[in-house]
Amino acid sequence: MKRFIYSIVPLLVLLITSCYRETEPFLNGPGFDGTGYRPLYATATELTHVQTAPARALKNPGKIYVLGNYLFVNEMGTGIHILDNTDPSTPVNLSFVAIPGNYDLAVKGTWLYADNGPDLLVFNVANPRQVQLSKRIKDAIPANNYPPHQDVYFECADPKQGIVVGWEKVTMATRPSCFR
Amino acid sequence: MKKYTTFLSFLSLVALSLLLWQCNMGSADSVSPNQNGTGGSMARFAITGNTLYIVTRQSLDVYDITQPDAPTRQAKAELGLGIETIFPYRQNLFVGANDGMYIFNNQQPQAPTLLSKYTHVMSCDPVVVQNQYAYVTLRGGVGCRQWVNNSSLDVVDVSDPANPKLINSQPMQSPYGLGVDGDKLFVCEGISGLKVFDISDPTQPRLHHNYPEVASYDVIPRQNLLIVTGQNGLYQYRYGDNIAENSMELLSKIPVE
Numbered sequence: 001m002k003r004f005i006y007s008i009v010p011l012l013v014l015l016i017t018s019c020y021r022e023t024e025p026f027l028n029g030p031g032f033d034g035t036g037y038r039p040l041y042a043t044a045t046e047l048t049h050v051q052t053a054p055a056r057a058l059k060n061p062g063k064i065y066v067l068g069n070y071l072f073v074n075e076m077g078t079g080i081h082i083l084d085n086t087d088p089s090t091p092v093n094l095s096f097v098a099i100p101g102n103y104d105l106a107v108k109g110t111w112l113y114a115d116n117g118p119d120l121l122v123f124n125v126a127n128p129r130q131v132q133l134s135k136r137i138k139d140a141i142p143a144n145n146y147p148p149h150q151d152v153y154f155e156c157a158d159p160k161q162g163i164v165v166g167w168e169k170v171t172m173a174t175r176p177s178c179f180r
Numbered sequence: 181m182k183k184y185t186t187f188l189s190f191l192s193l194v195a196l197s198l199l200l201w202q203c204n205m206g207s208a209d210s211v212s213p214n215q216n217g218t219g220g221s222m223a224r225f226a227i228t229g230n231t232l233y234i235v236t237r238q239s240l241d242v243y244d245i246t247q248p249d250a251p252t253r254q255a256k257a258e259l260g261l262g263i264e265t266i267f268p269y270r271q272n273l274f275v276g277a278n279d280g281m282y283i284f285n286n287q288q289p290q291a292p293t294l295l296s297k298y299t300h301v302m303s304c305d306p307v308v309v310q311n312q313y314a315y316v317t318l319r320g321g322v323g324c325r326q327w328v329n330n331s332s333l334d335v336v337d338v339s340d341p342a343n344p345k346l347i348n349s350q351p352m353q354s355p356y357g358l359g360v361d362g363d364k365l366f367v368c369e370g371i372s373g374l375k376v377f378d379i380s381d382p383t384q385p386r387l388h389h390n391y392p393e394v395a396s397y398d399v400i401p402r403q404n405l406l407i408v409t410g411q412n413g414l415y416q417y418r419y420g421d422n423i424a425e426n427s428m429e430l431l432s433k434i435p436v437e
Binding site: 057058059060061062063064065066067068071072073085088089090091093103104105106107108109110111113115120122124134135137140141142144150151 | 215216217218219220222223224225226227232234236237238239241245248249250251253319397398399400402405407409410411413414416418431432434435436437
């Protein structure tokens with residue numbers, strides 16, 4: 001009986017821990033195709049470089065938010081495009097709010113709420129071409145130290161190197177140790 | 181009688197100018213106050229009334245935004261790991277997580293209470309709701325199932341939000357965001373395109389049309405206008421009220437650079 005317990009316990013431990021090991025797949029996990037995501041870091045100062053810029057082209061559009069005739073489009077990890085969508089057949093790109101580490105947004109009235117890495121920002125968008133930062137709530141949102149994709153390998157984020165503000169897909173010679 | 185018609189025409193003139201004034205307000209380069217917007221199903225941020233909800237990777241945070249530029253946190257509900265999305269619908273909040281869906285009662289917006297957690301299989305995530313049915317996409321390749329590539333579209337009966345019931349499930353490729361409007365359900369399939377399902381029978385989504393060229397990530401269907409983002413750009417379509425009409429007209433595309 002004792003022998004049975006000795007043999008079953010390690011097996012159970014292995015089973016349980018393997019389930020929660022989000023970062024390290026089993027040997028028979030999905031194949032590594034030579035690409036993975038690498039974290040892009042910013043210093044605490046770089047993180048606060050938030051500004052309204054002229055309209056720019058979409059590169060890596062993410063989440064969207066509609067308010068009246070306006071359309072807000074997240075540019076993954078870098079900010080928010082504001083478009084006048086009064087005529088959806090000819091949307092007009094008005095401006096870009098540059099926000100390092102931005103993926104999420106919500107709008108009410110003239111107020112835009114957005115994440116800036118771990119910080120929560122409030123902007124006044126009464127004039128979409130001149131968006132004003134009104135409030136910063138520091139460390140409101142615990143960091144997601146993984147890329148906004150699934151079934152991917154990525155370099156584990158290292159907090160010593162700074163705050164993760166984005167992820168880039170790169171070719172990698174060896175399989176990185178993090179996976180989700 | 182003459183007096184009466186004069187009064188009527190005066191009234192209609194006032195109404196017309198009011199209407200015009202409103203139109204002007206909308207189209208000008210300014211945003212009107214106190215208007216609530218709409219997000220997609222991938223959202224981590226949501227606003228209802230004077231409350232801003234944020235789902236972080238492990239909690240639901242509730243902010244009072246009565247004073248819009250000074251959000252104050254009212255509550256924080258710790259949840260399991262892997263929280264991804266939030267979708268407010270009527271009196272409930274639907275929170276999509278890697279391992280299921282949490283349903284909160286939202287009658288007191290600043291103090292949501294957890295009603296149930298719907299767990300199907302280890303998977304994820306976004307959820308949209310129409311009437312008594314929630315549509316959830318589960319993307320394979322997460323946690324314990326990471327090498328089992330079983331993605332699916334589930335229909336969950338949430339008429340009793342404390343006791344959600346799975347009523348239909350069908351395989352998908354790599355679903356991301358989704359949106360529902362009337363008899364149509366739009367499902368983003370990442371690089372595999374955009375799918376339109378016929379939900380004339382809301383319990384049995386039937387594939388109606390596939391747009392393989394429209395790489396899609398997030399989607400908002402609203403007032404016959406469909407807005408889609410994906411790695412090739414932003415697409416907008418006009419769709420008809422009735423899916424049988426088969427009308428989906430591409431209005432514009434903003435390509436990525």
